[in-house]
Amino acid sequence: MSELVWVADVVFDARSAGAQGVYTYEADAAVRPGQARWAPLGPRRMIGFVVDVREARLDELGFDPAALKPVGNEIEGLSIPPLTLGLVRETARQTLSPLAVALALAIPPGARDRVVRTWRPTGKAETEGLTFAQKEALAMVVNGEVVERKGKTPAASAKSALRALERRGLVRSESSLLPLAEARLSQGLIRLTDDNEAVQRFLAGPGKSRPAQAVTLMRLQGSEGTGFSAREIKSLAQVSDATIKALLTAGLLVPHGEGPVAAHGALKPNQDQSAAIAAVSQAVADRKAETFLLQGVTGSGKTEVYLRCAAEALRMGRQALYLVPEIALTAQVIAQLRSRFGDQVAVIHSNMGATERLESWQRVRTRAASVVLGARSALFAPLEDIGLIVIDEEHESSYKQDTSPRYQTKRMAQWLASEHGCPVVLGSATPSLETYWSALQKEVRHLVLPGRARTAVMPSVQVIDLKDLYKSRTAALLAPELAEAVSQALAKGEQTILFLNRRAYSPALMCRECGFKLECQFCAVALSYHRREQRLRCHHCGHQERVPETCPRCGGTKVAPFGVGGEKVEESVAAMFPEAKVARLDRDTVRRKGALEETLASFRSGETHILVGTQMVAKGLDFPNVTVVGVIAADLSLNVPDFRSSERTFQLLSQVAGRAGRGERPGRVFIQTLNPDNEAIAAAAAHDYERFAMSALEERREARYPPFFQLVNVLCQGPDRQEVVAAAAVAANRLKRAMPEAEVLGPVDCPIERINAQWRRHTVLKLKPGTDVSPVQSALTEMGSRTVRTVVDVDPSSLL
Numbered sequence: 001m002s003e004l005v006w007v008a009d010v011v012f013d014a015r016s017a018g019a020q021g022v023y024t025y026e027a028d029a030a031v032r033p034g035q036a037r038w039a040p041l042g043p044r045r046m047i048g049f050v051v052d053v054r055e056a057r058l059d060e061l062g063f064d065p066a067a068l069k070p071v072g073n074e075i076e077g078l079s080i081p082p083l084t085l086g087l088v089r090e091t092a093r094q095t096l097s098p099l100a101v102a103l104a105l106a107i108p109p110g111a112r113d114r115v116v117r118t119w120r121p122t123g124k125a126e127t128e129g130l131t132f133a134q135k136e137a138l139a140m141v142v143n144g145e146v147v148e149r150k151g152k153t154p155a156a157s158a159k160s161a162l163r164a165l166e167r168r169g170l171v172r173s174e175s176s177l178l179p180l181a182e183a184r185l186s187q188g189l190i191r192l193t194d195d196n197e198a199v200q201r202f203l204a205g206p207g208k209s210r211p212a213q214a215v216t217l218m219r220l221q222g223s224e225g226t227g228f229s230a231r232e233i234k235s236l237a238q239v240s241d242a243t244i245k246a247l248l249t250a251g252l253l254v255p256h257g258e259g260p261v262a263a264h265g266a267l268k269p270n271q272d273q274s275a276a277i278a279a280v281s282q283a284v285a286d287r288k289a290e291t292f293l294l295q296g297v298t299g300s301g302k303t304e305v306y307l308r309c310a311a312e313a314l315r316m317g318r319q320a321l322y323l324v325p326e327i328a329l330t331a332q333v334i335a336q337l338r339s340r341f342g343d344q345v346a347v348i349h350s351n352m353g354a355t356e357r358l359e360s361w362q363r364v365r366t367r368a369a370s371v372v373l374g375a376r377s378a379l380f381a382p383l384e385d386i387g388l389i390v391i392d393e394e395h396e397s398s399y400k401q402d403t404s405p406r407y408q409t410k411r412m413a414q415w416l417a418s419e420h421g422c423p424v425v426l427g428s429a430t431p432s433l434e435t436y437w438s439a440l441q442k443e444v445r446h447l448v449l450p451g452r453a454r455t456a457v458m459p460s461v462q463v464i465d466l467k468d469l470y471k472s473r474t475a476a477l478l479a480p481e482l483a484e485a486v487s488q489a490l491a492k493g494e495q496t497i498l499f500l501n502r503r504a505y506s507p508a509l510m511c512r513e514c515g516f517k518l519e520c521q522f523c524a525v526a527l528s529y530h531r532r533e534q535r536l537r538c539h540h541c542g543h544q545e546r547v548p549e550t551c552p553r554c555g556g557t558k559v560a561p562f563g564v565g566g567e568k569v570e571e572s573v574a575a576m577f578p579e580a581k582v583a584r585l586d587r588d589t590v591r592r593k594g595a596l597e598e599t600l601a602s603f604r605s606g607e608t609h610i611l612v613g614t615q616m617v618a619k620g621l622d623f624p625n626v627t628v629v630g631v632i633a634a635d636l637s638l639n640v641p642d643f644r645s646s647e648r649t650f651q652l653l654s655q656v657a658g659r660a661g662r663g664e665r666p667g668r669v670f671i672q673t674l675n676p677d678n679e680a681i682a683a684a685a686a687h688d689y690e691r692f693a694m695s696a697l698e699e700r701r702e703a704r705y706p707p708f709f710q711l712v713n714v715l716c717q718g719p720d721r722q723e724v725v726a727a728a729a730v731a732a733n734r735l736k737r738a739m740p741e742a743e744v745l746g747p748v749d750c751p752i753e754r755i756n757a758q759w760r761r762h763t764v765l766k767l768k769p770g771t772d773v774s775p776v777q778s779a780l781t782e783m784g785s786r787t788v789r790t791v792v793d794v795d796p797s798s799l800l
Contacts, residue, residue, distance in 0.1 A: 006031075007056050008071045010039050010048040013107065014100040017041060017048075021100055024061060025071035027053050034085045036078035036111075037071050038175055045072060047112055049080060049103060051089075075115055077177035077362070080106050081384045083419050088380070090415050096777040096792050097405035105405070106380040108361035110354030114178045119146040119162055119171050126170070137161035141171050149178070180362050189227030189256035190248065192220040202252060204605050211594060212243045214601035217252060221622075223335035227256030235351040236331050239597075269308065273301045276447040280309040283423035284316070284387055291414060293394075293439045294427045295689075296449030297458070298658060302427045305449075306390045307340050309425065310371060313387025314341065318422070319370045320388045323409065325396040326350060326375040334373060341371050348374035348381060376401065376409050379416070386420040389413050394426035394435060395651060400797040408795050410435070429689070430651045433700065434707040436693050459629070459660040459667030461685040465676045477564065477572045482630045482670040486573075486610065489628045490580055494665065495603070496610045497617055498569060499656045500632040503586045504528035505568045506561035509536060509547065513556035518548070524754040529561050530588065531568075541756040569632060570612045577610065585613035618655040627667050629660040634673040634681050641751045642798050643705045646680040650692050653684035704743065704766055706795070712765040712776055713796040715750070718788035721759040727788040728761040731780060735763060738779035742767050751800050764799065 008027035017023070025039060031053050039048040050071070058065040080088075084106050092102035119141050127135065137158055140146050146162065148154055154162065165171045193199065199217055207214030216237040220228075228236070230244050233253075237243075247253040269277060276294060283290045296302050310320035324333060329349050337345045346360040346369035363369040365382040372381045376399055391399070391413060399409035410426065417424045426435055426444070439446035462481060469475040478486065478498075486496045508526035510517045518527045520538035527536035529547070537544040551559050561568070570584040583599050590596040602608040606625060611617060637649040653671065660667025673681050683692030701708050714735065716728040728747035736744050743766040750760040765776070773794055783790045 003058050004055050005058060007054060008050045009052040010037065010071060011051050011100045011103050012041060012046055012048045014104055016046060019098040019101050026068045027071055031071055034080040034082055036075040037073065038075065039072040040069050047075065051099060073173060073175050075175040075177060078111055081382050084380060084382055086419060087412060087416055091405050091407050091412055095405040095407050095794055096773065102405045105377060108358045110358045111177065113150045114358060115175055116178055117148040117173055117175045119173050122169055122172050124170050133157055133161040134164055138165055138170060180359060189229060190253050191227045191256045192224050193252050193254050194224060199252060207601050208605050208607055211597035211601035212239045213247055214604065215597040216243055216247060218600065218604055220331045222332035226335035226338050231356050267304055269304055272449045272451065273305055276305045277308045279447060280423055280425055281312045284309055284312045287421035288423060289418040289421055291424045291444045292447055293431055293435055293444050294425050294447045295431055297429045300449035300451060302449060303336055306425065310388050314370050316387055318385045318387025319383050321383060321386055322371065322373045322390045323378060324375065324392045325398045329375055337371060337373055344369055345371045345373055348372060348378040350375065379409055379412055387422050389417055389422060389424045392427045395428045395430055395432040397797050406793050430654050433647055433693060433696055437697060437707040458687050459657055459669050461657055461669040461671065463676045463681060463685045464670055464672045466672055466674050477569060479672055485628045485668055485670060490577060490609055494627040495623065495625045496628040497626055497659050498573065498610060498612045498630045498632060499617060500566050500569050501614050501636050502565045503539060503588050503614060504565040505531035506565050507563040509559055510562040511551035511554060511556050512558035512560055514551060514554040516551055516553040522757045524752055566612055566614060573610055573612060580609040581607060582610045582612065583608045585611060585616050615652060618652060626659055627665050629656060629669045631656055631671045634671050635675055638675065638678060638680065642800055644798065646696055650680040650684050709766040710769050710771060711796055712773055713762055713793040713799060715760060715762045715791040716788055717758045717760045719757055720787060723788050724759040724761050728763060731783055731790060732763045734779040735765060735776065738775040739765065
C-alpha cells in the first residue's frame with residue numbers, strides 16, 4: 001500500500017502562474033485553507049493561497065514524490081476567511097472558470113509590496129562549518145531582528161546566507177502584512193463647507209474657469225457634514241492634490257476636525273418604510289437567508305430602510321455589505337453611511353489606488369470596519385460574519401462581470417447569504433425581470449414603497465409619434481412640441497437635456513450613387529462619421545481613417561452622412577437656438593483631459609443652456625435647473641438584436657426622464673419615437689413598471705428566455721473565419737451530446753460577426769432554471785487552440 005502524506009493545494013495569481021495552475025505541496029499540521037504562503041514556484045517564491053489540505057497517497061500525486069516541496073512560511077494578516085474562500089470556489093463552479101481566475105477577486109491589490117519578512121534566531125548554538133558570510137548574518141540576527149521589505153532588502157549575499165542558516169535551523173523567518181498605519185481614517189479628514197451660498201457663487205462664477213474645482217464641489221454636494229480623506233475625494237472626483245489644495249485655500253473645503261467620525265441619528269420612517277424595516281430586521285434577527293425585493297421610485301426612502309436594517313445587524317455584532325453600481329458610488333452614498341455608522345464604514349471600488357484598497361481590505365479583515373460599501377468586487381471582501389447584504393439598483397447590468405469569471409453579483413450574494421445566514425435586500429425602482437418574476441412566484445419577498453419621501457413629483461411625459469410628422473412632411477430633428485418646450489425653457493432661464501444614445505455626426509457614410517457603405521476593415525460594422533474631425537472611426541476597435549472624397553467602389557462624388565448622431569444634434573440645435581450655448585457630452589468629447597469637468601461645470605453654472613448627450617447624461621449628477629428633457633430617438637435601443645433590448649429601453653427612458661424636474665420647478669419629458677405603442681415606451685411614459693413587466697414577461701415566456709429558461713452562451717472567436725466556423729460546429733455537437741435535455745441554438749454568426757479582426761460565432765443553450773451546467777465545461781475540454789478561443793458565459797447579460 002502506498003504511503004499517505006498530507007498535502008496542500010495552492011493557487012497563485014493567474015497572471016503570474018497561469019489560469020489553470022493548482023500546485024501541490026507538502027503540508028504540516030499548521031497549514032489551513034485560506035492561508036497565504038510564500039510557496040516555491042520554479043526558482044522563485046511567490047505568494048500563493050492554500051485552497052485545500054488533504055491526505056493523499058504518494059502514487060496518486062501524478063508526479064515524482066521526490067519533487068514534493070514544503071509549502072513555505074505563512075504570511076500573517078493576509079489569509080482569506082473560509083467563507084470568502086468558499087465564495088471563490090462557488091464562483092468558479094457557477095461560471096465554469098479556473099479557480100485561479102476566481103481567486104484573483106479575493107486577493108487584495110498591492111499586498112506583495114506590504115509584506116514584511118523578519119529573521120529571528122532559533123536559539124541553537126551550533127556554528128561549526130559556517131562560512132564567514134553565514135557567521136556575519138547570524139550575528140546580525142542575534143544582535144537584532146533582520147527585516148526585509150520593499151525598499152529595505154538585504155544584499156544578495158546576506159539573503160543567501162540567511163537562507164542557508166534557515167535550512168540548518170539556526171534562524172527562522174516570519175512573514176506578515178504590514179499593519180494599518182497608526183493614523184486612523186478619522187484623522188486629517190476634510191469636508192464641504194457649510195456655506196452653501198459660497199459654493200453656489202463659486203459654481204456660477206469662478207467655477208466656469210476652474211472646472212476641476214467645480215466638479216469636485218458638485219461631487220460633494222449632498223454630503224455636507226461628512227468628512228473624507230484627500231485620497232477619497234481624489235478618487236471620487238478624479239482630481240489632483242492641487243485641486244483639493246486650491247479648494248482648501250478658498251475655504252470651500254474645510255478641515256473636518258479631530259477625533260472619530262461622529263455617528264448621527266436616523267430619520268423617522270413612514271408607515272411603508274416601517275413595515276419594510278420590520279420585515280427585513282426580523283430576518284436579520286432570525287439569521288434567516290431570505291431575499292427581499294424593495295421596490296420604490298427615487299426618493300421613496302429605500303436608503304433609510306437599508307440603514308436601519310444594517311444597524312440591526314451591527315447591534316447583533318455582525319457585519320453589513322452594501323453594494324451599489326460603480327457609477328452610483330458617490331460622496332452622497334458614502335456620507336449617508338458615515339453619518340449613521342461613523343468610521344465603521346470601509347469603501348472599496350475600482351477608482352481607489354492599490355494602497356488605499358489594501359488598507360480598506362485590512363480594516364475589514366481586522367474588523368476595524370463592520371460596514372463594507374462598494375461596487376461589484378466588494379462582494380469578495382474578507383467578511384467573516386455578514387448579517388445583511390444590500391444590492392441597490394439591482395437591475396443595473398454592471399452587476400454582471402463581462403470578463404472571466406463572468407459572475408452575476410446577485411446570484412453570488414444569495415449564495416453568500418445562505419452560508420452566513422442573513423437576508424439579501426435587492427432595491428430598485430425598475431427591478432430586473434428575473435427578480436420581479438421571483439417576487440411574483442413568492443421566491444423573493446416583495447416589499448413596496450409606493451410614495452415619495454420628498455415633495456418632488458414625477459415629471460410629465462409626452463410621447464411624440466414621428467410617423468405623423470413624416471406623413472405630413474414636417475419631420476425635423478426636434479418635433480414642434482419639443483422645440484417649443486426648449487424655447488420656453490430658454491426664455492425662463494431654465495436648462496434642457498437632449499438625449500440620443502449614438503455618438504458621432506452620423507453612424508455611417510454612404511454613397512448615394514451605388515449604395516456602398518464604408519465599413520471597418522477589422523469589424524463587421526460601419527465606420528461612424530465624425531464631421532468636426534473629418535474622420536471615420538470604428539466604435540468597436542478604435543480604427544480610424546480619413547473621409548474619402550469619392551466613393552471607393554464606384555468613384556462617385558455623392559458620398560454623404562447616413563443617419564443622425566449626437567454631433568449632428570448638437571450642430572442642428574445650435575442653429576435652431578443661436579442665442580443658447582449648446583454642449584455635448586459623450587465618449588468622444590471627454591477624450592481630452594479636463595473636457596468632462598469643463599462641460600459639467602459649464603452646465604452646472606448655467607453658462608451652458610442645452611446639453612446633448614448619450615447615456616452618460618442619464619446617470620450621475622443632479623442639475624436642479626433642468627426642466628426639459630428630450631429623447632431624440634427612443635427606438636435606437638429597441639432595435640438592438642438582443643432579448644433584453646426592451647427591458648433596457650424601459651430602464652434607460654425611466655432614468656433619462658428622472659433628469660427633469662429635480663429642483664423646485666416641475667419637469668417635462670418628450671419622447672420622440674416611431675413606435676409609440678411599444679410597451680417599453682408607453683409604460684415608461686406612464687411611469688408604470690408593472691404594465692411593462694407583465695408584457696415583457698409574457699414575451700420572454702413565449703420566446704423561452706430568462707427568467708423561464710437559463711441561458712449559456714458559448715462563443716468561438718479567432719482571426720480565421722473557417723477555423724472559427726469549424727470550432728463552433730465541433731463545440732455545438734459536443735454540447736448536444738453532453739446535454740441532450742437542452743435546447744441548443746446554433747452555431748450561428750454573432751449579431752456583430754467580427755470585432756477587432758476576430759471572427760465570432762456562438763451557440764446558445766436554453767436550460768431549465770437550476771440545471772447543472774458543469775457538463776458544458778466537460779464537453780468543451782481541450783476545445784481551445786492557438787488560433788480559436790472558446791468563451792463560456794453562464795447567464796449572459798447580452799447575446800451580441
